[in-house]
Amino acid sequence: xxxxxxxxNRVYTTEDQSVHALKSCxxxxxxxxxxxxxxxxxxxxxxxxNILGLLDTGYSGNYFIDNVSMRKLTxxxxxxxxxxxxxxxxxxxxxxxxxxxxxxxxxxxxxxxVPTSQHGHYIDEILQKVGLIDVKNKLVRYLSGGQRQxxxxxxxxxxxxxxxxxxxxxxxxxxxxxxxxxxxxxxxMDETKILCFVTHDLEKNRRGIQHVIYINDGELSTIDGT
Numbered sequence: 001x002x003x004x005x006x007x008x009n010r011v012y013t014t015e016d017q018s019v020h021a022l023k024s025c026x027x028x029x030x031x032x033x034x035x036x037x038x039x040x041x042x043x044x045x046x047x048x049x050n051i052l053g054l055l056d057t058g059y060s061g062n063y064f065i066d067n068v069s070m071r072k073l074t075x076x077x078x079x080x081x082x083x084x085x086x087x088x089x090x091x092x093x094x095x096x097x098x099x100x101x102x103x104x105x106x107x108x109x110x111x112x113x114v115p116t117s118q119h120g121h122y123i124d125e126i127l128q129k130v131g132l133i134d135v136k137n138k139l140v141r142y143l144s145g146g147q148r149q150x151x152x153x154x155x156x157x158x159x160x161x162x163x164x165x166x167x168x169x170x171x172x173x174x175x176x177x178x179x180x181x182x183x184x185x186x187x188x189m190d191e192t193k194i195l196c197f198v199t200h201d202l203e204k205n206r207r208g209i210q211h212v213i214y215i216n217d218g219e220l221s222t223i224d225g226t
Contacts, residue, residue, distance in 0.1 A: 002028060002031070002067075004027075004029075004063070004067075005052075005062075005063055006026050006061055006063070006064075007026055007060075007062065008024070008060070008061035008063065009023060010022040010051065010056070010060075020218055021047040022048060022059070025061075026220075029163075029194050031193065032190070032191035032194075033195075033210075034194075034195040034208070034209070034211070035194070035211045036199060036205070036211070036212045036213065037198045037199070037215065038199060038214050039214060039216060040200075041200075044215045044217070044218040047218075048220075049196060051063065053088055053165045054078050054081055054082050054086070065081070079111070083108055083111050083112060083159065084112065085162055087157050087159070087163070088167075089149075089153055089164065089166040089169045090168075093148045093149060093151070093152045095151055095152060097139070098140075100136065100137050100138060101127070101135055101136045101140060101143070101154075102123055102127075102137060104155055105151065106158075108156075108158055108159045109158060109159065114159075123136070123154075126154045129154075129157075130151075131150065131180070132154065135147065145173060146173055146174075146176075146177030146181075150184065162192060162194065163196070164193065164197075166196065166197045166198065167198045168199060168200065169181055171199075182205060185197075186207050186208065197210075
């Protein structure tokens with residue numbers, strides 16, 4: 001799988017001003033590779049991730065996944081990509097606090113082609129991997145921060161997506177829980193997956209060989225993985 005951005009520009013306009021969040025960005029992301037996206041606050045990191053994940057479509061330029069133009073997709077086709085191709089992990093978890101772990105992880109499956117009879121198997125499998133099988137019937141509101149982030153990861157991986165978009169997923173965690181989250185993410189990766197990891201702390205979150213993408217005021221620069 002290959003993601004290709006060509007001359008992407010994103011401008012946010014308010015009554016008072018226009019902010020050029022991304023400027024003429026051209027880059028490729030390839031299967032089997034991991035990308036660390038680094039930059040100061042407001043540099044455009046999350047905007048880039050949102051465009052990659054089809055969460056932001058207000059840009060100019062071209063975006064292709066395996067030579068298929070994302071700008072030409074119907075709403076239904078975009079929904080398919082969001083639910084099946086992408087797994088999203090965010091720092092703020094975005095969980096339903098008054099639902100159980102099981103019900104939170106099940107949400108992507110409700111919009112998938114996976115038969116309802118198989119939901120339990122998919123959910124138990126991923127909860128085993130993230131170490132939460134023993135609390136699957138517990139309400140999310142009673143979990144610790146580290147456990148909540150693992151629920152969010154389980155939800156993002158339950159559909160076995162090919163592309164993982166992680167926006168500061170360890171930013172609010174202590175060193176122990178950061179290590180747990182990184183183990184889960186990097187263990188999931190193989191030659192068929194793409195990981196795009198936004199971080200403000202490259203050295204704490206980087207493992208193995210990654211391509212590093214620096215964003216400064218909406219402009220991209222990359223260095224080879226080392």
